[in-house]
Amino acid sequence: MTAAGEAMDRHSFSLAQYLICLKGIVWREALRFIHQRERFVSALVRPLVWLFIFAAGFRQVLGVSIIPPYETYVLYEVYIAPGLIAMIQLFNGMQSSLTMVYDRETGGMRTLLVSPFPRWWLLTSKLLAGTLVSVLQAYAFLVIAWFWEIEAPPLGYLALLPALLLSGFMLGALGMLISSLIKQLENFAGVMNFVIFPMFFASSALYPLWRVKESSLFLYYVCELNPFTHATELIRFALYEQVSWVSLSVVLGCTVAFLFGAILAYDPARGFLARRNNPAG
Amino acid sequence: MKPFDLAQIPALEIDSVSHRYGVRVALNGVSLTVRQSSFTVLLGLNGAGKSTLFSLITRLYAIRSGQIRIFGHNVANEPGAALSKLGVVFQSRALDVDISVRQNLMYHAALHGIPSKRTNELIAQVLDRVAMTDRSLDRVRNLSIGQMRRIEIARALLHQPRLLLLDEPTVGLDIKARADILDHVRRLSMIEGIGVLWATHLIDEASAGDDVVVLHKGSVLAHGGLGEVVGKSGGADLRDAFNRLTGAADQDELESTG
Numbered sequence: 001m002t003a004a005g006e007a008m009d010r011h012s013f014s015l016a017q018y019l020i021c022l023k024g025i026v027w028r029e030a031l032r033f034i035h036q037r038e039r040f041v042s043a044l045v046r047p048l049v050w051l052f053i054f055a056a057g058f059r060q061v062l063g064v065s066i067i068p069p070y071e072t073y074v075l076y077e078v079y080i081a082p083g084l085i086a087m088i089q090l091f092n093g094m095q096s097s098l099t100m101v102y103d104r105e106t107g108g109m110r111t112l113l114v115s116p117f118p119r120w121w122l123l124t125s126k127l128l129a130g131t132l133v134s135v136l137q138a139y140a141f142l143v144i145a146w147f148w149e150i151e152a153p154p155l156g157y158l159a160l161l162p163a164l165l166l167s168g169f170m171l172g173a174l175g176m177l178i179s180s181l182i183k184q185l186e187n188f189a190g191v192m193n194f195v196i197f198p199m200f201f202a203s204s205a206l207y208p209l210w211r212v213k214e215s216s217l218f219l220y221y222v223c224e225l226n227p228f229t230h231a232t233e234l235i236r237f238a239l240y241e242q243v244s245w246v247s248l249s250v251v252l253g254c255t256v257a258f259l260f261g262a263i264l265a266y267d268p269a270r271g272f273l274a275r276r277n278n279p280a281g
Numbered sequence: 282m283k284p285f286d287l288a289q290i291p292a293l294e295i296d297s298v299s300h301r302y303g304v305r306v307a308l309n310g311v312s313l314t315v316r317q318s319s320f321t322v323l324l325g326l327n328g329a330g331k332s333t334l335f336s337l338i339t340r341l342y343a344i345r346s347g348q349i350r351i352f353g354h355n356v357a358n359e360p361g362a363a364l365s366k367l368g369v370v371f372q373s374r375a376l377d378v379d380i381s382v383r384q385n386l387m388y389h390a391a392l393h394g395i396p397s398k399r400t401n402e403l404i405a406q407v408l409d410r411v412a413m414t415d416r417s418l419d420r421v422r423n424l425s426i427g428q429m430r431r432i433e434i435a436r437a438l439l440h441q442p443r444l445l446l447l448d449e450p451t452v453g454l455d456i457k458a459r460a461d462i463l464d465h466v467r468r469l470s471m472i473e474g475i476g477v478l479w480a481t482h483l484i485d486e487a488s489a490g491d492d493v494v495v496l497h498k499g500s501v502l503a504h505g506g507l508g509e510v511v512g513k514s515g516g517a518d519l520r521d522a523f524n525r526l527t528g529a530a531d532q533d534e535l536e537s538t539g
Contacts, residue, residue, distance in 0.1 A: 110373070114339045116364040
């Protein structure tokens, strides 16, 4: 029903109007970002704690052999930096998608969804806006990490941008999909336990996968199948001016799948929202 | 000769709409119309189904049975055309309190694809209409609840809708602010010819000349001009009529179940 409906509607807005809508959504996210400095600071402190404390402590324990994209032995801090960037994006993706839905007090989601633009466009714009915020956070982290002697080649910082956009988009779409499907994950603690921690630990963010393979073959396969691993590797390779084609394909594929799933989930005809909500009035 | 007169299309037409949450029936065959430039009061206690009805009209939930049309555009088939004619003031606060009044309105304009130059004109217009021009640069957080309501109404009117829905818009307001808002929206519907659907549980918000819809436990018990609804029920006034209608419905329900 909706597909036909939106096809009929499509010509009622010009391309310029679609861009006005996108610009407005991004602009509002930027304003929120400016006004919620605590959120920005806490998003930055989290990876820095890992970098300054965890990595320092494990530096002596975990040696990292030479694996691509690195050409020399690297310190543990250097190894985990890309994983921490992906973690920033994972948190950001989960947070922005969840607040969007569960922040009933502000009715922000309703305001967005009564817009006459097609819903897929609204959700995609919203995701892009959240991704841009996470990209800013990632670069802020890299600036601080640079003083901690985590230095990538200068062009790596540029090559990182498309990788960050893509991985941020994938993780944001995942957050949106999860928030629309699973009622039990209403609070952030649930998301931490059941999504963020498993994804983060069962990935290549903290340890190279060959090490995981040595201890558990099963876990190794789990890590290989985890999209977060590929987000991390995409970022890691990009930072060193290389492309991990496997990770790029996985991230691209997952982005399309998650986004498609989220759009379906927010389609009123599928009724996920209707099934979950139960308003008093 | 035109096949039908444009002025005769109802602003909102709800045709035998039902909705349930699991086994609980929230709306049961609801039909009602809001005429153009009419002020229609949707009267119902908490839990009557008002918010569910609003969620269906605004396309937050899919319409499973029945039809909803806004100026003849079916919400399910032509959501864009239908929603572009609709302005909504939700019960939950929908403004971003951290940013200014003006920024909130600009965001809303973008969600309707309005170019920035036109946006500026429209913002000036709606703020003037709700007498809040001097507060446009203030952060929403610093406004009183009554002022926030006025801004929410301004926001809902920004894209010049022909139908305005308000879900319990006077909740949390003092008597003076309540009267102001009510008076204001009433004038809007009269002067600008906007069809208004005003959902409330406060009976005294309806007055002579309004259309009234009594919604109780998901069913429409009465629909028509205020005088007509009161007359048919045999009550002395609307409060009496409301109590008679809902009391009789509850009695029927008791008898059929027990």
